[in-house]
Amino acid sequence: MNSTLFVNISRFILLLAIQIIIFNNMNFLGYISPFPYILFIILYPVNGNKSGLVAASFLLGIIMDLFSNSGGTHATACLVLAYFRPSIFKFAFGLSYEYQTIKLNDVLTPQRFSFILLSVVIHHFTLFLLEAFQLSFILDTLITTLLSTLFTIIICIIIIYIIKPNKR
Amino acid sequence: MQQIFNFMYKNSNRLLFLLLLGISLSLTIQSHSFHRSKIISSANFLSGGVYERVNNLNEYLNLKTQNEALALENAKLKSLLFSKKDTTAVKKLDSLKGVKPDDIVVSKVIHNSYNVYENYLTLNSGEKDGIKPDMGVINDLGIVGIIENTSPKYSTVISILNKRTQINAKIKKSNHFGSLNWNGKSTGFVQLTDLPRLALIKIGDTIVTGGQSVIFPENINIGTIAKIYRDKQTNFYTLDIKLFNDMTNLGHVYIIKRKDREEIINLEKRKKDE
Structure with missing residues (x-):
């Protein structure tokens, strides 16, 4: 139990550091900025404390906001993702997901991929919608969401594979 | 009472979510609606300190371009100095106290x-260096932004690439003025709106800061006209301005402290009160 707590805290700090120092400076074509820090919310234990996840996501988002001068946009997006995570699990893995032992950081199956895809889309759409804060920018928001989602997913999968290489 | 506690216990996750969502949404809305009301800003000990460390490392990578920029600016200043006809002429002072208007x-x-x-x-640099909100920030090529928040050691600047900026600007040769804002599309271009149609303009004309703002001194470079939109409905032009500055590559900047700023603001306030 203590080791999962430790792993999660170190994951929290490491992902934030990588995001702020490296990925915040990335900006392909003026549109695309990847946000792999949400991997913390995606990889949080399935049977972990739900309120703990909501609180931790809020903290994660508010620290991102602190560093990127964005008010509360990251905090809101992270909160929405954390709250809807159980529903996404249900959608991706079927109803009885809580009784199975799901390990996300393992070989990529269609279920795992659809879970990551949905999570990233929900987070990015909320984020970019709040960032623009104007319905006249809706087309730009959708394009940015689409392209950034693509890059975030690629980077997320690469990070998962780097941290957890196949043991077999 | 028991039932209330039961309800709270059952829905603790949802209640926590709603509470935090309320906080973060209000922070978001507030950051979009008011001028200078940021609670969450990067002018603080934590993020300022981290950014300074990272920047110290990055600085080594572009020492060469920074040096070249400084050498160019030096050359420009030298040429100004040498081309002066009479170097012994007494410099005209702007006020009786004998101080320059800007620091x-x-x-x-x-x-x-x-x-x-x-x-x-x-x-x-922050409050320790005498930086206060609403001071102008420029570099040798043109304007950069306006100070928004300060902490003892750091300060945040609202960039000209921000939908909320409004800067008074004019055409260099004709004194017709408009307001400068950004449409969020390209980092190389800003928009000048509300320029009267009486103004004679053509592509390539220089745009500088106007004298009406208490933030920037007059005649600081902004950019050149790149595109002219004529609107049949109104009597105003909208222009695309190509910035002299590359906003994606900024190193050293200058913060302008205007000494008579408070005097002007007080005077204008008195006018309103009467």
Whole structure:
């Protein structure tokens, strides 16, 4: 139990550091900025404390906001993702997901991929919608969401594979 | 009472979510609606300190371009000095006290953003150096932004690439003025709106800051006209201005402290009160 707590805290700090120092400076074509820090919310234990996840996501988002001068946009997006995570699990893995032992950081199956895809889309759409804060920018928001989602997913999968290489 | 506690216990996760969502949404809305009301800003000990460390490392990578920029600016200043006809002429002072109207503080950009609709910079000088909100920030090529928040050691700048900026600007040769804002599309261009149609303009004309603002002194370079939109409905032009500055590549900047700023503001306030 203590080791999962430790792993999660170190994951929290490491992902934030990588995001702020490296990925915040990335900006392909003026549109695309990847946000792999949400991997913390995606990889949080399935049977972990739900309120703990909501609180931790809020903290994660508010620290991102602190560093990127964005008010509360990251905090809101992270909160929405954390709250809807159980529903996404249900959608991706079927109803009885809580009784199975799901390990996300393992070989990529269609279920795992659809879970990551949905999570990233929900987070990015909320984020970019709040960032623009104007319905006249809706087309730009959708394009940015689409392209950034693509890059975030690629980077997320690469990070998962780097941290957890196949043991077999 | 028991039932209330039961309800709270059952829905603790949802209640926590709603509470935190309320906080974060209000922070978001507030950051979009008011001028200078940021609670969450990068002018603080934590993020300022981290950005300064990272910037110290990055600085070594572009020492060469920074040196070239400084050498160019030196050459320009030297040429100004040498081309003066009479170097012994007494300099005309602007006021009886014999002080210049503006003071300049050199500072360094330690964090720069340009990929969202509301962009901010972080500088490594703050209240200790006498920096206050609403001071203008420029570099040798043109304007950069306006100080928004300060902490003892750091300050944040609302960049000209921000949907909320409004800067008074004019055509260099004709004194017709308009207001400068950004439509969020390209980092190289800003828009000048509300320019009267009486103004004679053509593509390539220089745009400078107007004398009406108490933030910037007059005649600081902004950019050149790149595109002219004529609107049949109104009597105003909208122009695309190509910036002299590359906002994606900023190093050292100058912060302008205007000495008569408070006097002007007090005077205008008195006018309103009467």
